[in-house]
Amino acid sequence: MSDVPDMSPEEAWEMLKKADAERDLDDFRKAVPIYVKAVPGTTLNQLEQGFRDSDFAVHLIALEKEVSLTHTIVNLQGKIDCKYVVGFYFSAKPKRAKFADGWPASPEENIERLADAGYVMDRMVPKCINCRELGHLSKSCPNERVEHERVVVMCYNCNEQGHRARDCTQPRVDKFACRNCKQSGHKSSDCPEPRSAEGVECKRCNEMGHFAKDCPTGGSSACHNCGEEDHKSKECDKPRNMDLVTCRNCDNTGHLSKDCPEPKNWSKVTCSNCGENGHTHRRCVKPAAEADDGPGGGATNEGIGGEGDWEEGGTATGGGAGWESADAAPAASTSDW
Incomplete structure (x- = not known):
């Protein structure tokens, strides 16, 4: 001392x-x-x-x-x-x-x-990187040489293995560019260009390249709550008809995904960070992307029953009641213990 x-x-x-x-x-x-x-x-x-x-x-x-x-x-x-x-x-x-x-x-x-x-x-004692034991260095290790698994280097720019983004020969990609016009400098919510349907999946037919309001297959405009044609679900004052509810987890009708008796179907969970299926953004191994609440961004179907429930006609909710994409959207909520 x-x-x-x-x-x-x-x-x-x-x-x-x-x-x-x-x-x-x-x-x-x-x-x-x-x-x-x-x-x-x-x-x-x-x-x-x-x-x-x-x-x-x-x-x-x-x-x-x-x-x-x-x-x-x-x-x-x-x-x-x-x-x-x-x-x-x-x-x-x-x-x-x-x-x-x-x-x-x-x-x-x-x-x-x-x-x-x-x-x-x-402890100020050397640790061997070969056998992982204390007291000596790898050059004097008495044990056989161990081949340790090497970490795979992945380029964040082109997503190819073998080099880092700083050494990438491909044109630099702005992964935080506007999702609507693909230009840098602003978010899609502030984009001055007309909204583009490129890369958008229709909620009615699940085809790419157009919005649900422009879907060529049409679709029912009936209330998702009671099934009647003369109003939307946000204006409905009748009890919810559970026969019209399709579980996002098992695709059966009559219950919400939060009440689904089947195991969680992770193949239907889409990560809001990388866009891939099978995991949520909390388990994503890729670098976190900047939040974008404009076209193509915002709510996803992430987290069946665990990090938010989502039902027919809508995306993730915190209450499990579901909502129709054409009518209303739930308010975000956070919690901290």
């Missing part, structure tokens, strides 16, 4: 109090080793108990976390291979679901864990 400033215990404690009052975690982390140097032998569980007795806002939390082979967990006294990783938080309880795993169940358990907690540090 030669690089840690020398202070008296009172000065170091005042530094902790000041950082806590200002809710500055960086300064608080820096003050902890200064106090430990001023009061040798101080442990993390003793510090946490002192912070609670002084009504500090900062909590020391002992978390269950996996560390790599090349790293270890070291406590304030230099003991290696501790079990828990110490973290600094403004609450004794996790604020987000992703922090809940590995969090102590109670303050009492946290104090017990802190007795075997510390900071993650590099």
Whole structure:
């Protein structure tokens, strides 16, 4: 701790109090080793108990976390291979679901864990890239040479393997260009050109190149809710006729996809990021594209029953009731725990 400033215990404690009052975690982390140097032998569980007795806002939390082979967990006294990783938080309880795993169940358990907690540090031991073991390099590895699978390089510009976009010889493609006129500089929602049907799939006949309103096969204009001809579904005040509902998951009538008894049909799920079937944008391995809510963009049939339900005549909804594309669209919703 030669690089840690020398202070008296009172000065170091005042530094902790000041950082806590200002809710500055960086300064608080820096003050902890200064106090430990001023009061040798101080442990993390003793510090946490002192912070609670002084009504500090900062909590020391002992978390269950996996560390790599090349790293270890070291406590304030230099003991290696501790079990828990110490973290600094403004609450004794996790604020987000992703922090809940590995969090102590109670303050009492946290104090017990802190007795075997510390900071993650590099072991400073070489790791062989051939056998993945510690203690030697690959050039002196006693084991047989292992052929590891190489990562395939994919060009983002032309989608071919073997080179990166920076080395691509093909003309540069603007993947964020307007989907209507294919020009750069604006989104399709702001496009000054007439709306193009190129690349558009008709919702009536499923053929490409025209909109449903221009479909040459015609189609029924009846209400999708009750089946009568004199009004649209958004104007309908009658109970929904479930015999008119076609499940987007199994193609059978009489129920919504969120109530479908069949396993989810991923072949009908279209990724809103890459446009391919079989996965949602959350599982897409390709770089995220800029959102575009104009022609050809916007809502997709992504996420049957899991990330939104979608029924006959419409696209994804959050409520499962479905909606007709010619009548109304649902409002977007988000949630955060």
